[in-house]
Amino acid sequence: MSESILNSSKAPEPVGSYPHARRVGNLLFLSGVGPRERGTSVIPGVTLNEQGEVISYDIEAQCHSVFRNVRYIVEEAGSSWDQIIDVTVFLTHMKADFPIYNRLYAEYFKTNQPCRTTLEILSLPTPIAIELKVIATI
Numbered sequence: 001m002s003e004s005i006l007n008s009s010k011a012p013e014p015v016g017s018y019p020h021a022r023r024v025g026n027l028l029f030l031s032g033v034g035p036r037e038r039g040t041s042v043i044p045g046v047t048l049n050e051q052g053e054v055i056s057y058d059i060e061a062q063c064h065s066v067f068r069n070v071r072y073i074v075e076e077a078g079s080s081w082d083q084i085i086d087v088t089v090f091l092t093h094m095k096a097d098f099p100i101y102n103r104l105y106a107e108y109f110k111t112n113q114p115c116r117t118t119l120e121i122l123s124l125p126t127p128i129a130i131e132l133k134v135i136a137t138i
Contacts, residue, residue: 010072012036015125020073023138028079030134032090034126035065043128054127059097062130063104070134079136082112088133094120097129 005019006028014020014031021030036043045061046054071081089105091097098118105116124131 006073006077008073008076010038010076011069012038021077023077026138028074028077028136028138030070030073030132030136032124032131032133033066033069033073034124034128034131035062035069036126036128037065041126043126046127046129048127052127057127057129059093059100059129060104062128063101066130066132067104067108070132074134074136077136077138079138081108083138084109084112084114084134084136086115086135087117089116089118090121090124090131090133091118092121092123092129094118101130 002023002025004023006021006023008020011020011033018031020033021028034043035045043062044065045058047056049055070084074080074084089101091101101118
């Protein structure tokens with residue numbers, strides 16, 4: 001079975017020692033993808049204080065950005081948005097953010113409906129409110 005490590009030239013750099021994705025046979029496994037922008041620590045829709053703590057955030061802006069980053073990775077790996085088969089979503093504020101996230105998810109996955117699991121977690125490694133873990137076919 002063929003196996004390879006893949007990194008996107010458009011998605012934000014990983015915050016640790018891991019690739020953007022790993023291909024095993026005809027499956028593509030993405031590492032957790034957040035909404036940061038490549039080459040910077042900017043997180044769309046997030047305002048931080050001087051201590052780096054979140055003052056405010058816009059979950060809609062983060063959702064659009066994280067979906068864009070996932071698209072960058074799957075496309076550069078030779079797959080496509082419609083070949084995504086499984087999505088695990090991590091939200092840090094389920095009650096407040098799920099309705100907005102769920103509406104946007106339905107727009108992005110209108111024709112392709114992968115399996116999905118949504119979890120609320122206490123925090124993520126950077127001051128973001130959403131992260132996606134994705135599996136796609138190639």
